[in-house]
Amino acid sequence: MIQKLIANIQKTHAPIVVGLDPMLNYIPEHITKKAFAEFGENLEGAGEAIWQYNKEIVDHTYDLIPAVKPQIAMYEQFGIPGLAAFKRTVDYCKEKGLVVIGDVKRGDIGSTSAAYATAHLGKVQIGSKAYAAFDEDFATVNPYLGSDGVKPFIEVCKQEKKGLFILVKTSNPSSGEFQDQLIDGRPLYELVGEKVAEWGVDCMGEDYSYIGAVVGATYPEMGKVLRKIMPKSFILVPGYGAQGGKGADLVHFFNEDGLGAIVNSSRGIIAAYKQEKYAKFGPEHFAEASRAAVEDMVEDIDSALRNR
């Protein structure tokens, strides 16, 4: 799957990922109104509205982008109908040729991590048949429990030719509280980064490992260091746009080959029509605003990479 991700990036010339993290207040009224009329102003109606909103964004952007990253929390809050919308979104994006990164940040003790890995990347055996539950291409994983919490995910990735992005340095303001603590003079996130590099050795595609890392765009200096610690790992970079990261901050997350990183934007793309810059599209044409925002983001990152 790492090879498909790289091929998609090379085809689109866009090392970006669109975060499909819908909030009800992002969704234009004409969509929610229709969904609520059909399914009720309830969890089912919300699930339908989210799905219709996502579908229109994907239809308007899929030819420009290599991958999407649905954040499962945004669906989980709408219960079973929300998770059904998540699954429908995953399936639809895969049909469109996109790589789907399930932003699930799971992680637990060994046997439980194995169940999560099965849920998101693998297949569960029921009698004589095997069924895929959510079936994303990549998943994000929390490393706090150590190797035996991560390895069951790696095992499933080997079997299914899928991949991981493991949290190393997250984009939020208080990520340093534990992640930056110094151990023998070096921050914890560097230790985690070394582990990611180590786990990735046996999991190589052609030039890159399918065991990647998450490093926030909001910490470009740390990104520079982590790039060197994990030369063969793809870095998923959240925090661009709404969280404050800019194209110029991102160059050091990439290798010389122009690969090795994929930058996520969520709100900045999916709710672009709410920004002054794209307001001319109006709520009726929200997905065209998303397309324009994707084009601008690709240009911003491309020009930063050209000028480094």
Next chain:
Amino acid sequence: MIQKLIANIQKTHAPIVVGLDPMLNYIPEHITKKAFAEFGENLEGAGEAIWQYNKEIVDHTYDLIPAVKPQIAMYEQFGIPGLAAFKRTVDYCKEKGLVVIGDVKRGDIGSTSAAYATAHLGKVQIGSKAYAAFDEDFATVNPYLGSDGVKPFIEVCKQEKKGLFILVKTSNPSSGEFQDQLIDGRPLYELVGEKVAEWGVDCMGEDYSYIGAVVGATYPEMGKVLRKIMPKSFILVPGYGAQGGKGADLVHFFNEDGLGAIVNSSRGIIAAYKQEKYAKFGPEHFAEASRAAVEDMVEDIDSALRNR
């Protein structure tokens, strides 16, 4: 909800929690056969089998125990039907008067943690109405992202009078890989423990905070230290039984008042009929075996506490 947990512990004299972590190979054939005949040998059939299995265990143990802890990964691997079985289990246990600890180990950046908190402990606003998605009483939370990843959970707990157990020192063999790293001579888990105590100050029930911690039974010496660092926090203690923890290892997790800890056993209770000790019950009477295993566990812990 911390007061209800304490009241339930005092009523049952059992500081224990039953981990409802069903695996298909734990479920007796008469249950899976019936479920598959009705719904098919597929995700729906598996979800039905899990639900029937859980229900029978709860029916045979609810009067002896204060709380249950369903591990959502075990349901998530069966996709939407699995999560529907999770929700049904949560609702049924609450009807039976049990406190439900959702073992979900979620945690993310602020806005995403807010969505997870809404999903598991709160209510989501849809138009003029608010709906609860999964509606557990407590949830487990991963602290790797720091305060701004935890605080949205605390906010929802304040509003809804619910509670958390935050991962401090987990029960698995490699938990030390990051959690035991020394920072100015002290392990990371102590720092996390201090934060849990600090977060808990504004979240007091009568004698205990509703912001608790997870500390594995497999690390009794660390439990002793963490008990002192977090005197007002309830400690959820996994790792008893199948993972190797014994009653005698657990005394230091408790305060002098006999409260402050709640010990989980999953496999050891729900699949008790597979152990030689309880084999006489046979698969047909698996839930009676679970009841006997609960009685033995309560006695083991009670005698350890009496003899300390």
